[in-house]
Amino acid sequence: EIVMTQSPATLSVSPGGRATLSCRASQSVSSDLAWYQQKPGQAPRLLIYGASTRATGIPARFSGSGSGTEFTLTISSLQSEDFAVYYCQQYNKWPPITFGQGTRLEIK
């Protein structure tokens, strides 16, 4: 099973600032990496797939990068609606499909 590790667990950033979230895989997942956003009481929403491709309707301030075992989600010019929990997920070698434990992005 591929273990996904996200850091930091909690990130505090001011509105208008830039957030950088990290995700590491225990072995290479190529570019088969997705990022999801989840707000309290809501279902997750797909942001990024293929490590760097934005899903339909996702604003350009969200960007993903990386390949192999190291990945980054960057959110530039943070808006109030961006404060949420973010999960990475690998779909290269499965089953099982595995998620990171999440990074909580909070307002500083």
Next chain:
Amino acid sequence: QVQLVESGGGVVQPGRSLRLSCAASGFTFFSYGLHWVRQAPGKGLEWVAVISYDETNKYYADSVMGRFTISRDTSKNTLFLQMNSLRAEDTAVYYCAKDSMAGPNPRGAVDYWGQGTLVTVSS
């Protein structure tokens, strides 16, 4: 637009069974694989199971293997999860989710999620 609506959750005693349903609309149901993903209260996401578009392939997390069964009814555009021998650790919100790639082999990335249904296993 794509809609996934789960139902069937509730409170159930340990060892008992429950069947979840997910009514799908807004996409070509028979073309896509479908997943169940769960989230225990205050915890992260855990993938549970996937079924291919034609039901020929089904895969499960080790934690539910042999107890849960995923199925689908194309005539009713509905996904199911039969959960037997439930345990306290199965308590979670269960999400139905659509795979992002059409065809015989699910990609594994999910592009649409339902709102979830809560299953509580407690005596």
